[in-house]
Amino acid sequence: MSRFWSDIVHRLTPYVPGEQPALAHPVKLNTNENPYPPSPRVVEAIRRELGEDGASLRKYPNPTAHALREAVAKHHGLRIEQVFAGNGSDEVLAHAFQALLKHDAPIRFPDITYSFYPVYAQLYGVEYRTIPLNADFAIDVDDYRAPNGGVLLPNPNAPTGRALPLAEIEVLLKANPDAPVIVDEAYVDFDAESAVNLIDAYPNLLVVQTTSKARSLAGMRVGFAFGDPALIEALTRVKDSFNSYPLDRLAQVAALASYEDQAWFEESRAKVVASREQLASQLRAKGFDVVPSAANFVFAKHPGHDAATLAAALKKQEIFVRHFRLPRIDQHLRISIGTPAECDALVAALTRIVG
Ligand SMILES: *Cc1c(COP(=O)(O)O)cnc(C)c1O
Numbered sequence: 001m002s003r004f005w006s007d008i009v010h011r012l013t014p015y016v017p018g019e020q021p022a023l024a025h026p027v028k029l030n031t032n033e034n035p036y037p038p039s040p041r042v043v044e045a046i047r048r049e050l051g052e053d054g055a056s057l058r059k060y061p062n063p064t065a066h067a068l069r070e071a072v073a074k075h076h077g078l079r080i081e082q083v084f085a086g087n088g089s090d091e092v093l094a095h096a097f098q099a100l101l102k103h104d105a106p107i108r109f110p111d112i113t114y115s116f117y118p119v120y121a122q123l124y125g126v127e128y129r130t131i132p133l134n135a136d137f138a139i140d141v142d143d144y145r146a147p148n149g150g151v152l153l154p155n156p157n158a159p160t161g162r163a164l165p166l167a168e169i170e171v172l173l174k175a176n177p178d179a180p181v182i183v184d185e186a187y188v189d190f191d192a193e194s195a196v197n198l199i200d201a202y203p204n205l206l207v208v209q210t211t212s213k214a215r216s217l218a219g220m221r222v223g224f225a226f227g228d229p230a231l232i233e234a235l236t237r238v239k240d241s242f243n244s245y246p247l248d249r250l251a252q253v254a255a256l257a258s259y260e261d262q263a264w265f266e267e268s269r270a271k272v273v274a275s276r277e278q279l280a281s282q283l284r285a286k287g288f289d290v291v292p293s294a295a296n297f298v299f300a301k302h303p304g305h306d307a308a309t310l311a312a313a314l315k316k317q318e319i320f321v322r323h324f325r326l327p328r329i330d331q332h333l334r335i336s337i338g339t340p341a342e343c344d345a346l347v348a349a350l351t352r353i354v355g
Contacts (some may be wrong), residue, residue: 002215004025008089009125011122012119012122012123013118013119013122013258014117014119015116015119015173017031018030018031018320018322019320021286021318021320023318025318026318026319026320026338027318027319027320027321027338027342027345028338028342029287029317029319029321029335029337029338029342030295030320030321030322030334030336031218031295031322031336032187032213032270032295032296032297032334032336033212033213033216033336033338034179034213034214034215034218034268034296035337035338035342036059036216036268036339037216037271038216038258038264039216039232039257039260039261039264039265040261040264041257041258041260041264042217042254042257042258042261042299043121043263044303045254045256045257045258046253046254048253048271049249049250050101050250050338054319055298056249056255057248057249059343061247061248061249061252062252063244063245063247064236065085065247065252066080066084066329067252067256068085068255068256068355069084069224069251070144070183070223070248071256071259071260072085072224072255072259073190075259076196076262077197077227078196078199078226079229080135081229082199082224082226082227082228082232083224083226084224084225084226084227084232084235084236084239084244085221085222085223085247085255086223086224086235086239087221087222087223087226087227087243087247087251088156088210088212088222088223089184089186089208089209089210089212089223089224089225090116090131090223090226091221091223091246092208092224092235093116093117093184093223093225093292094120094121094123094124094209095164095225095235095238095239095242096122096180096182096206096225096235097120097121097123097124097126098124098236098238099184099234099235099238100150100206100231100234100260101124101126101150101180101182101236102124102125102126102149103149103179104142104219105147105148105149105151105152105179106125106126106127106129106148107126107127107128107129107130107148107150107151107157107222108128108129108131108144108146108148108150108151108290109130109131109132109151109153110128110130110131110132110133110139110150110153110157111131111132111327111328112137112156112157112159112160112169112326112328112329113130113134113157113158113314114159114184114186115129115156115326117152121134123215124133126149127149129148129299129352131143131144132281132284133160135158137160137162137299138162138289139162139164139168140323141164141166141168141169141175142170142171142175143316144172144175144223145175145176146177147178147179148176148179148254149179150179150180150181150182150187150237151172151176151179151180151186151238152167152181152184153183153351154182154183154184154185154186154187154190154331155169155183155185155188155195156187156188156294156295158186158187158191158295158297159297159298159324159329159332159334160219160291160293160324161187161291161292161293161294161297161298161299162291162293162294162295162297163171163192163294163295164192164194165193166193166194166195168353169183169195169196169198170179170223170306171195172322173198173204173216175308176204177204178204179204180200180205180206180231181204181205181206181255182206182207182208182341183195183206183207183208184208185207185208185209185296186208186210186212186213187213187214187294187296188209188214189214189269190213190214190266190269190272190273190276190293190294190296191273191294191295192294192295193291194207194209195207196226196238199226199228202206202228203227203228203231204228204231205227205228206225206226206227206231207225207226207227208223208224208225208226209223209225209226209280210223210224211223211255211258213296214268214269214272214296215255215258215265216268217254217255217258218251218259218308220251220254221247221251221257222247222251222252222254222255243319246299250272265325270335275337275338275339275340275343276293276297276337277315278340278343279281279298279335279346280292280293280298280300282343282347283298283300283335283347283350285332286302286347286350286351286354286355287302287304287354288300288302288310289301289302289303289331296336296337297335298334298335298337298338299329299333299334299335300332301331301332301333302336302354304354305353305354306331307330307331307333308323308325308330309330310323310333310350310353310354311323311333312350314346314349314353319345319346321334321335321336321346322331322334322335322336329346341343
């Protein structure tokens with residue numbers, strides 16, 4: 001604390017990201033990173049951009065990430081003015097809070113969801129109401145019918161992994177024609193249905209995606225928003241009042257190259273999905289309750305073992321999983337899907353701990 005702090009800083013409760021342990025070979029299943037590397041074309045693109053001497057780095061990058069947005073627009077069958085690119089989808093979401101969610105009426109999001117949402121709400125002074133998930137952690141879209149300043153939810157939800165069918169997203173859009181509906185699709189590629197194809201029909205829909213999970217580029221920080229050009233313009237106005245060059249040169253070429261290698265993407269996501277199904281059934285066999293997941297993680301609890309104690313015991317064996325000390329979910333662990341060897345290491349460690 002310091003007397004030099006702006007008033008708001010005293011009141012902030014910042015988001016706490018998962019630990020990045022300083023170990024040589026941790027089994028890192030705590031931040032939903034992809035266990036497989038990005039396409040080799042990504043690495044080539046970065047080398048090409050750097051050249052022999054890195055001279056390209058002297059110059060500012062393209063301020064609108066034009067080539068990248070054009071490629072991603074084409075990939076999704078959108079027009080470039082329906083695509084916003086930001087420095088990770090966290091930044092895109094932050095801009096959306098400021099650009100689209102600050103109204104008189106409070107916004108709504110689930111009580112159990114991405115824990116960055118309340119942090120942004122606090123930072124930008126956006127009022128919100130949380131809507132409890134059902135007992136089985138499902139979202140009931142009928143709970144979002146009341147007039148509100150906006151609706152925000154991840155699909156699949158985090159940290160539960162549960163997905164909503166597209167028809168339910170459409171119910172949500174129809175019930176809220178006068179408010180923005182933001183669907184955070186960070187994990188959509190692992191088995192859920194994207195709402196991108198609804199954009200032309202619903203001017204209130206903003207879909208947020210990232211290259212961090214299914215495209216193995218968490219280290220590059222590239223995320224997107226897709227929506228009606230008016231929504232994209234709102235984000236762009238905030239961005240250009242904040243940082244005109246959010247995406248650096250290497251991030252722009254790396255992300256673009258990733259969209260040029262669809263085969264690599266398909267293969268890596270299919271491997272993650274196969275490992276997820278296997279891990280879920282192994283955990284169930286050990287007595288865990290596992291929430292059905294459409295993401296690259298599973299959310300599980302063991303009726304006979306305290307979650308914090310389990311996480312601590314795993315950490316002693318250099319296996320990192322995520323535990324949230326939050327109401328309703330403090331007995332759950334969120335376990336990212338690793339390589340088959342990493343999943344095996346987890347299962348072996350759990351066998352030693354829970355039997
Ligand atoms: C990982 C994640 C993000 C953020 O991704 P970045 O693009 O890496 O900033 C956004 N939303 C949810 C629900 C996530 O889990």
